[in-house]
Amino acid sequence: MADFGYDIADYYQIDPIFGTMADFDSLIAKSKEVGVRIILDFVPNHSSDEHEWFKKSAAKDPEYKDFYVWHPGKMIDGKRHPPSNWISVFRHSAWTWHEGRQEYYLHQFLSKQPDLNFRNPKVREALKDILKFWLGK
Numbered sequence: 001m002a003d004f005g006y007d008i009a010d011y012y013q014i015d016p017i018f019g020t021m022a023d024f025d026s027l028i029a030k031s032k033e034v035g036v037r038i039i040l041d042f043v044p045n046h047s048s049d050e051h052e053w054f055k056k057s058a059a060k061d062p063e064y065k066d067f068y069v070w071h072p073g074k075m076i077d078g079k080r081h082p083p084s085n086w087i088s089v090f091r092h093s094a095w096t097w098h099e100g101r102q103e104y105y106l107h108q109f110l111s112k113q114p115d116l117n118f119r120n121p122k123v124r125e126a127l128k129d130i131l132k133f134w135l136g137k
Contacts, residue, residue, distance in 0.1 A: 002112040007048035011130040028137055040134055044127050046113040053126075054114055058101045066120045069106035071095070 005015055014024050031038050047054055056064035071083040073095075082095035082104050095104040096111040106115045116123050 002048070003110050006043055006046075007050070007110065007112045008043055008046075009048040009050045010052075011047075011127075012133060025137070042131060042134065044116070044131075046107065046109065046115045049112050049114055053116075058098055058105075060101065063122075066117055067123055068114045069117050070098075070101065070103045071106070072102070073097075073104050 014021050018024075028038055053064055053067045057067045057070070073080045073083050075081075080097075082093050082097075084095070086094035086106075088094040088107060089109050092111075094106055094108060096107060096114075097104050107113050108115055116127070118124060
């Protein structure tokens with residue numbers, strides 16, 4: 001809940017503050033009975049920094065190392081700096097240094113919301129699978 005739930009830690013679960021998957025399934029069943037449609041907000045731009053993908057990417061797991069936008073930064077006067085002067089929506093640098101990986105990662109929103117790398121076809125496929133899961137509900 002770093003950004004009202006837009007920091008997704010698990011794309012296949014309901015945040016416990018909103019209930020359980022069983023609660024959601026009941027809501028859908030009841031909504032069909034009474035003719036009400038349910039609209040969900042899908043967040044494909046980024047995940048949480050607590051998401052398993054990000055943890056694996058930060059650890060340079062070969063399957064996930066390019067799931068996010070990483071950059072080593074620029075050396076200026078012997079000091080490391082972000083790769084660009086881009087500003088996030090929240091008016092801070094769009095780049096955050098990750099001590100473990102020793103690189104910056106891009107985030108258009110909070111640093112707790114690292115941007116996914118849509119140049120990676122595995123990211124696109126993973127998000128298509130997630131979308132299919134929710135549309136199936």
